[in-house]
Amino acid sequence: MDRIPILKLGSALLVTIQVDMHDRLATALQEDLTEKIVSARAKGVLIDISALEIVDSFIGRMLDHIAAISRMLDAETVVVGMRPAVAITLVELGLSLSGVKTALNVERGMDLIRRRLIETEAADGAGDE
Amino acid sequence: MAPVTSDRMEVRSSDDVVRVRQQVRARALEVGLSLVDQTKIVTAASELARNMLDYGGGGVATIEVVSDGIRRGLRLVFDDQGPGIADIQLALKDGFTSGGGLGLGLGGAKRLCNEFSIDSKPGEGTRVTCARWK
Numbered sequence: 001m002d003r004i005p006i007l008k009l010g011s012a013l014l015v016t017i018q019v020d021m022h023d024r025l026a027t028a029l030q031e032d033l034t035e036k037i038v039s040a041r042a043k044g045v046l047i048d049i050s051a052l053e054i055v056d057s058f059i060g061r062m063l064d065h066i067a068a069i070s071r072m073l074d075a076e077t078v079v080v081g082m083r084p085a086v087a088i089t090l091v092e093l094g095l096s097l098s099g100v101k102t103a104l105n106v107e108r109g110m111d112l113i114r115r116r117l118i119e120t121e122a123a124d125g126a127g128d129e
Numbered sequence: 130m131a132p133v134t135s136d137r138m139e140v141r142s143s144d145d146v147v148r149v150r151q152q153v154r155a156r157a158l159e160v161g162l163s164l165v166d167q168t169k170i171v172t173a174a175s176e177l178a179r180n181m182l183d184y185g186g187g188g189v190a191t192i193e194v195v196s197d198g199i200r201r202g203l204r205l206v207f208d209d210q211g212p213g214i215a216d217i218q219l220a221l222k223d224g225f226t227s228g229g230g231l232g233l234g235l236g237g238a239k240r241l242c243n244e245f246s247i248d249s250k251p252g253e254g255t256r257v258t259c260a261r262w263k
Contacts, residue, residue: 020150022143053154054168056175057234085168093172093237094223 004029006036012044012113013037013075014106018051026062033066037073043120044113045070048106050081060095067100076101076116080109132193132204140207141187146178149190153205156192160201161263170203170261173241176234177207177257185209185255195260202243202262213251221247 002025007014013036015029033045047063049055055063067077078101082090090097103109136156138149153174157167174190181188188209195204214220221236235257239245242259249255 020147022147024143054150054172054175056172056179057237058175058179083168085165088165089168089172089241092169092240093176094240095237 003032006032008036008040008042009046009110010114011042011117012046012110013040013042014046014048016048016051021059021062023058026059030062030066030069034069034073037070037075042075043117044110045075045077046106046109046113047077047079048081049079049086050083050105052083052086055082055086055090055095057093057095060090060093060097063097064099076113078103078109078112080104080106132195133201134194136192138190138192139187140178140182140190143179143182145187146175146182149178149192150175152192153203156194157203157261160194160203162203162261166261166263169241170205170259173238173259173261174205176238176241177205177259180234180238180257181207181209181211181255185211188254200263202260204244204258204260207257208254209256210254213253213255214247214249215251217247217249 004015004017004025037045063079070077080103082102101112103112136152138152140146140149150171154167154171157170162170178190186209188207191206193204195202221239223236238259243262244260246258247255
């Protein structure tokens with residue numbers, strides 16, 4: 001079975017979705033990602049959807065689930081690279097992905113995760129004193 | 130209104146939903162729909178094909194390029210022989226679902242089309258028609 005590769009990028013994981021997702025692939029991605037978050041001690045997950053021509057409620061729900069699961073594992077999910085036509089369609093569909101953080105591209109998404117990392121480290125440091 | 134072209138596709142699995150999406154995209158390009166309109170109709174097709182699979186036990190998708198003499202458009206028909214929909218108004222409501230979904234499929238798809246209709250008889254099946262004009 002095909003699987004979507006997950007790359008480690010510093011303290012974050014990067015997933016680039018390039019294929020038309022079907023159910024099994026989406027489920028496999030959820031499982032692989034959660035395992036990798038724990039094994040790589042990742043603090044963030046970047047999901048690049050710039051190659052996706054559409055996001056329907058099925059994919060939207062998958063993104064929402066991944067974000068919720070990552071949050072429970074202390075990692076933040078940022079969806080990056082959404083195409084403008086996809087954003088328009090998603091809102092019309094009634095899906096605003098309110099549980100998911102978004103950024104324009106991978107670089108900005110990484111910035112978001114890095115900033116969160118610095119904040120938590122600062123908080124931890126303050127706690128030690 | 131006779132269709133210019135008509136593609137008939139069986140929807141029995143999640144892979145078939147992907148195939149329907151690809152064919153709708155190809156036809157939408159042919160009709161000359163704008164990028165946003167293409168995205169809307171392909172997304173609607175995805176929702177309706179998946180609905181048919183999840184709630185109607187699968188069925189047939191028909192993708193038609195249509196023309197009313199002035200403009201061209203794309204008409205999608207989804208036919209299943211599933212349990213049917215008892216209360217169509219309720220099924221169209223956002224957030225209503227009889228399965229495990231988000232309940233956005235039907236109402237969401239309706240908003241993505243210029244024309245939309247549902248014919249359903251409990252016990253006999255459902256036909257959903259949706260069209261987008263250039």
